Structure formats: structure tokens, C-alpha cells
Amino acid sequence: MATLKEISNxxxxxxxTVSRILNNDSTLSVKDETKRKVLEVAEKIGYKISSKINxxxxxxxxxxxxxxxxxxFNDPYYLSIRFAIEEECKILDINLDKIYNSNIGSVEKKYDxxx
Numbered sequence: 001m002a003t004l005k006e007i008s009n010x011x012x013x014x015x016x017t018v019s020r021i022l023n024n025d026s027t028l029s030v031k032d033e034t035k036r037k038v039l040e041v042a043e044k045i046g047y048k049i050s051s052k053i054n055x056x057x058x059x060x061x062x063x064x065x066x067x068x069x070x071x072x073f074n075d076p077y078y079l080s081i082r083f084a085i086e087e088e089c090k091i092l093d094i095n096l097d098k099i100y101n102s103n104i105g106s107v108e109k110k111y112d113x114x115x
Contacts, residue, residue: 002047010041022049043091059094062111069100085115 004022008015013034020028021038041047063085065072072078082098089096099107 002045060111061113063098063115065100
């Protein structure tokens with residue numbers, strides 16, 4: 001299992017800085033490039049946020065696709081977009097609901113974000 005220490009060693013940053021970046025600490029002032037580097041290394045080595053943090057309320061996103069599921073299955077471009085979105089949500093422990101053809105009228109629950 002990947003650790004903060006490993007990310008720290010690979011990025012040259014302190015474990016505290018790495019932790020604050022991964023926990024999206026808004027009081028931390030670092031360059032976007034540094035944040036991106038930490039997130040890329042974390043993803044590359046398979047870092048998973050501690051289950052203590054995951055006990056917080058589940059984050060819910062909604063993905064609105066302006067095309068049909070049939071088109072998606074027949075076009076690798078659209079399929080790759082959905083796969084990438086789902087993979088990133090899985091890594092970040094975000095619940096993702098999907099709606100095709102922008103059928104927004106069927107949405108009944110509240111979301112933290114919309115893609």
C-alpha cells in the first residue's frame with residue numbers, strides 16, 4: 001500500500017505538505033504545478049486516502065452526457081472519456097451517477113458537482 005512517505009520521497013516535499021495537498025487544505029499556499037505533481041505521483045503509485053477521512057459524508061457527482069449510451073459503445077472516443085471519469089472518481093472515492101442525453105429532468109437527489 002502506498003504511503004505519504006513514499007509520495008514525499010518521490011516529490012521531494014515534506015510528508016506534511018503532501019498530506020495537506022492530498023486533503024485539499026485551502027490554507028496551504030503552493031504552486032499548482034506542485035499540487036499536480038503530488039496528485040500525479042499519488043495516482044501513479046496507487047495511494048488511497050485513509051478510511052478515517054472517507055468516514056466523512058460521501059461526495060456525489062453527476063455526469064451528464066449529451067449523447068446516447070449506444071453512441072458511446074460504438075465510439076471509442078466517448079467510451080474512453082467515460083472510463084477516465086469513472087477511474088478518477090474511483091481513485092478519489094467519489095460516487096458518480098450518469099445521465100445520458102441530458103435527461104436532467106429525472107434528477108431527484110442533490111449533487112456536490114456536475115460534469
